[in-house]
Amino acid sequence: MSAPADCQLIGNNGEIAFGALQAGLDLSYGPSMVFFTWGGCDEMDEVSGDGSAELLDDGLVEITFAYHNGDEAILKAKRDTSSTAC
Structure with a gap:
């Protein structure tokens, strides 16, 4: 059994995990989009x-x-509202 996909974006960096993939993200932002390159x-x-x-x-x-x-x-995601912001 695999865990749900997880994506975290913080500033200019982020992380994503789904299936067997784990990768770091380098981010850039548009008005309603985030663009990224990744490696992992x-x-x-x-x-x-x-x-x-x-x-x-x-x-x-x-x-x-x-x-x-x-x-x-192509993945569709919803925000996890069970966690609290720091």
């Missing part, structure tokens, strides 16, 4: 790519996540 490990293999996250009208976030010279995934 997927099943012990070094991987990298780029992507973007867009806030949709219904409050969901759509994340386009592409591996360098490889597959692309």
Whole structure:
């Protein structure tokens, strides 16, 4: 059983984890989008790519996540409201 996907964005950096992938993010911001490049490990293999996250009208976030010279995934996420901000 795998854990739910997790994405955290803080300033110009972030982290994402889903499935066997764990990666760090370098971020840049637009008015309603975040653009990123990423690098990390997927099943012990070094991987990298780029992507973007867009806030949709219904409050969901759509994340386009592409591996360098490889597959692309589109994820839809909602904010976890059970945690509190520091």
